[in-house]
Amino acid sequence: MRSLRLTLSAAILCILPHLAQAQEAWPDRPIRLIVTSAAGGGIDLMARILADGLSRQLPKAIIVENNGGAGGLVATRLVAKADPDGYTFLFQGPGYADLPFIHSAPGFDVYKDFASVSLVAKYPLVLITNPSLGVKTLAEFIALAKKSPGKYTYGSSGIGGASNIAMEALDRRAGIELVHVPYSGSGQTSAAVLAGQIDITIDGLAPQLGNIESHRVVPLAVTTLERSPQLPELPTVVETLPGYQYPMWVGVFAPGKTPQDIVVKMSLAINRAVNDPATKERFKELIVDPIGSTPSELQKFVDEQLVFHKKIIEQANIKIGD
Secondary structure, three states: OHHHHHHHHHHHHHHHHHHHHHHHOOOOOOEEEEEOOOOOOHHHHHHHHHHHHHHOOOOOOEEEEEOOHHHHHHHHHHHHOOOOOOOEEEEEOOHHHHHHHHEOOOOOOOOOOEEEEEEEEEEOEEEEEOHHHOOOOHHHHHHHHHHOOOOOEEEEOOOOOHHHHHHHHHHHHHOOOOEEEEOOOHHHHHHHHHOOOOOEEEEEHHHHHHHHHOOOOEEEEEOOOOOOOOOOOOOEHHHOOOOOOOOEEEEEEEEOOOOHHHHHHHHHHHHHHHOOHHHHHHHHHOOOEEOOOOHHHHHHHHHHHHHHHHHHHHHHOOOEOO
16 A cells, blocks of 8 residues: 555655646637627627737737627526636636526536636726616616606516626616516617617627617716716716626636646736726727726626626516526
């Protein structure tokens, strides 16, 4: 038995230098960045901007792979089960905090199967209505909705999506009762508001700026804590409903057992990439605020998001059958 222990110990001592050398050489081949949305949308564009910036910071290319199946569930499962070798990462937004609670069997443990790498960016959402509704402020809309519970409708990009959670959080904070009308994407939801088929929705500020400037929709408020520089006269939701905020965000995550030194190297590379002037300018065009956090800063933020989303999902009884 003693000789067996000695043999195993010797084998481990032989392997360790090679493992350390492999980590020091990281990356020695292209890195996959799995994006939880289809190609062509805002999240995908942000991922590609980041990948381009990272390719200038790292010696190997970043390959963006899109997989929007089941609202990002398929991609999230894929990364959760991927080899933790530093060559597969997840590019995910608020869905990261939704999926564990809207699915009874998500297929991963969000607390164990991922390692936080970096909070890449945050950006505002904006509440919009059709002009025919006749309201100009969020307070006016809330007053209208309180007079007729269940009469007014809000649209979302899908059950359990960011706009669904953000609107349910607003309903509860405002004490109003709106009817949820889910669509298959934000483009359809926006079209429904323009056509007067639904009363209100929440969407990214960037895709709605043209509609706002042409007065095709009425903006009521942005969801971030601070007003947007693009629309400085537009209030935040929190100015009407104290305590409310819903920033959109995107972050990078690794499989849970990825070596910490690789996680840190990737985090530092992301920080350099998003703060590169060329990358910052491209994010600015999308009305996105680049951040580039440490792993611990992202983990703290994610922990808060998980608590917040779990509460709203349970209160609104948002579930998707598995």
